[in-house]
Amino acid sequence: MACLIYMILAILLFILDRRVHGYYLLSVGIGAVLSSASSLLGFPLSLQLATLLVGAAVSIVLIRPVLVKTGRASRGYVRSLIGRTAELTDPIDRTGFGHVRIDGVRWSAVSLSGEEIGRGTPVIIREISGATLYVEKNSEYPKA
Secondary structure, three states, X not given: OHHXXXXXXXHHHHHHHHXXXXXXXXXXXXXXXXXXXXXXXXXXHHHHHHHHHHHHHHHHHHOHHHHHHHOOOOHHHHHHOOOOEEEEEEOEOOOOEEEEEEOOEEEEEEEOOOOOEOOOOEEEEEEEEOOEEEEEEOOOOOOO
16 A cells, blocks of 8 residues: 555656756655555565655755756756746736746746736746746737
8 A cells, every 4th residue: 555655656746846847856756666666575664764765865866966967957048048038828816926838848937026917928037046937027018
């Protein structure tokens, strides 16, 4: 049973990692896969949890840097987004959060001015913090 729980956790983390950039969730998912294997081998729960933690830590140290260097999450790519125009796929509403899609990647977006911005509105990316883009309306391209 524990094996199944670890595998479900790993799958969920792999899916979430596609939405949250940085590869940390992927690393924990790798640890969950290793814990699933230790569960199948009959190891006690304490050793399964230790396998999860050690597997995640090792993959953060060894695998994540390779993925960051070769993947879309590279710093140069992320910095290149500043000043680009994107279109909101989900509106920035009263919660303050929405989403944009740029180069096929969905990013969280926050309005710099704090105003609500509707879906489909062109925005300019002004700042980036982690996986969040801080945007403002692009006045050159008003929404029709």
